[in-house]
């Protein structure tokens with residue numbers, strides 16, 4: 487398990503899936519704001535759940551996020567579109583509603599940076615989030631990500647086009663443990 491100061495990132499367990507499905511996927515608004523895909527209902531136990539892991543998929547590394555104190559599941563974290571030629575990847579995360587606003591998101595970004603830069607030897611990490619997602623923007627910026635641009639009207643979300651912010655962090659600018 488990879489450890490931050492409050493949370494750990496471990497492999498996905500079978501019994502995580504129904505919880506993630508109910509708390510994250512089945513919340514239509516959160517799903518629509520987070521995943522860039524049209525929401526549709528998924529049958530319980532379906533292999534089509536976005537939380538089912540394909541261990542052979544090399545470019546996409548999903549983790550379950552747990553509290554270090556007690557091991558309770560609190561969300562998901564993913565390093566995705568890993569590009570070993572350009573040595574870059576994207577970061578994504580989603581916390582259960584009861585786990586938000588406790589500093590876990592900031593800690594998850596820190597652990598994903600450690601995984602991306604130290605374990606995987608990447609040079610650049612990237613995050614895209616809606617421009618009104620204050621908690622995600624702050625979680626990224628506290629870890630040193632900088633806003634590189636606005637993708638105007640790039641996301642169709644529940645009946646309207648919204649702007650996304652593109653944030654990037656280069657390994658040489660990364661200060662582990664800073665979170666300032």
Ligand SMILES: CC(C)(COP(=O)(O)OP(=O)(O)OC[C@H]1O[C@@H](n2cnc3c(N)ncnc32)[C@H](O)[C@@H]1OP(=O)(O)O)[C@@H](O)C(=O)NCCC(=O)NCCS
Nearest residue numbers: 520579580581586587588589590591592615620621622624
């Ligand atoms: C976005 C998300 C991962 C952030 O994680 P979090 O644990 O809630 O965030 P933190 O508690 O680490 O807070 C980070 C910062 O944002 C601020 N913040 C938290 N919630 C906020 C809110 N609703 N509005 C404004 N600021 C907020 C915190 O005060 C903190 O700032 P500070 O460090 O200056 O005090 C989490 O809220 C979440 O899973 N949301 C739903 C899914 C989602 O949006 N995923 C991202 C898709 S790109």
